[in-house]
Amino acid sequence: MLIIPAIDIIGGKVVRLSRGDYEKASIYDLSPLAYAEQWEAQGARFIHIVDLDGAKSGEPKNFEIICDLKKTISAKIEVGGGIRSVDTIKRYLDIGIERVVLSTKIIEDASFLLSRDIKSYLKNVVVSVDIRQMSTSEIATTGTDGWLQSGDMLPDIPSFIQMVANAGVQYVNFSDISKDGMLTGVDSDKILNFLKVARESVKSPLFFTYAGGISSLEDIKVLKAMGDRGADAVVVGRALYENKFTLKEAIEAVS
Numbered sequence: 001m002l003i004i005p006a007i008d009i010i011g012g013k014v015v016r017l018s019r020g021d022y023e024k025a026s027i028y029d030l031s032p033l034a035y036a037e038q039w040e041a042q043g044a045r046f047i048h049i050v051d052l053d054g055a056k057s058g059e060p061k062n063f064e065i066i067c068d069l070k071k072t073i074s075a076k077i078e079v080g081g082g083i084r085s086v087d088t089i090k091r092y093l094d095i096g097i098e099r100v101v102l103s104t105k106i107i108e109d110a111s112f113l114l115s116r117d118i119k120s121y122l123k124n125v126v127v128s129v130d131i132r133q134m135s136t137s138e139i140a141t142t143g144t145d146g147w148l149q150s151g152d153m154l155p156d157i158p159s160f161i162q163m164v165a166n167a168g169v170q171y172v173n174f175s176d177i178s179k180d181g182m183l184t185g186v187d188s189d190k191i192l193n194f195l196k197v198a199r200e201s202v203k204s205p206l207f208f209t210y211a212g213g214i215s216s217l218e219d220i221k222v223l224k225a226m227g228d229r230g231a232d233a234v235v236v237g238r239a240l241y242e243n244k245f246t247l248k249e250a251i252e253a254v255s
Contacts (some may be wrong), residue, residue: 001224001254002233004078005233005240005247006048007032009062015052016238020055027240032065033072039240040075042247046098047077048211048235054082055104062090062151070096078126079231086117088103093124101173103128106152110160113167131194157194158201165202172198174231176212183215183238188222192229211227211235217245217253224254 007014010025014032030038036047049069053061058081060066070077079092080101089100105112106127109163111120119126165174174194175185195208210231214220218241223234240247 006237008050051081101126126171128173161198209233
């Protein structure tokens with residue numbers, strides 16, 4: 001299981017939100033670049049970056065900072081936040097970003113993945129399903145526009161995941177908004193239910209990354225113990241910034 005540290009950016013500063021609430025942002029001392037270098041030194045192979053200003057506005061707002069990160073570190077980077085056009089996808093891939101994360105755009109218009117213009121970029125696209133609540137294993141309410149709004153209901157998660165896979169997407173991120181930034185631990189049943197339904201809906205394997213609620217090395221170990229039923233990667237944020245454990249310790253816990 002791959003451990004991926006998160007760097008969320010507002011106004012050029014590294015922050016962590018509580019359940020996506022922009023009014024409850026914890027601001028951390030170091031720059032995005034300094035944290036990226038720190039995570040890389042501790043063994044990060046991939047870093048998850050979110051332009052929260054971009055997620056809120058619908059277009060990149062911290063592009064130059066992310067560009068500088070890519071020029072400086074060797075770890076691979078995936079970027080989300082405000083990516084809602086092929087031009088923006090191309091802009092990030094042109095500077096060497098390995099993966100771009102699409103969420104709001106796909107929830108609101110899944111047919112975007114079927115457009116001719118995006119076809120050549122799909123191998124670098126991650127579709128993120130950010131869940132507020134799941135009334136059943138197949139019905140969920142999603143967060144969009146930087147989690148500022150409740151998105152449309154996904155009446156049929158299997159069909160949604162199937163469409164994503166059939167379009168050619170290989171990577172799916174799954175976030176539990178109710179847990180995000182709260183350090184309250186993981187909801188194993190929710191994770192397993194979602195992934196069971198998602199995996200059974202497609203024939204080709206997808207790479208699933210989970211985020212939300214990681215508070216201790218024990219949470220990491222619980223996720224690791226899920227084995228093939230669980231996530232392929234886990235994004236860790238506040239727990240690292242609040243020194244609950246080091247990235248190196250987390251990586252060692254799943255080795």
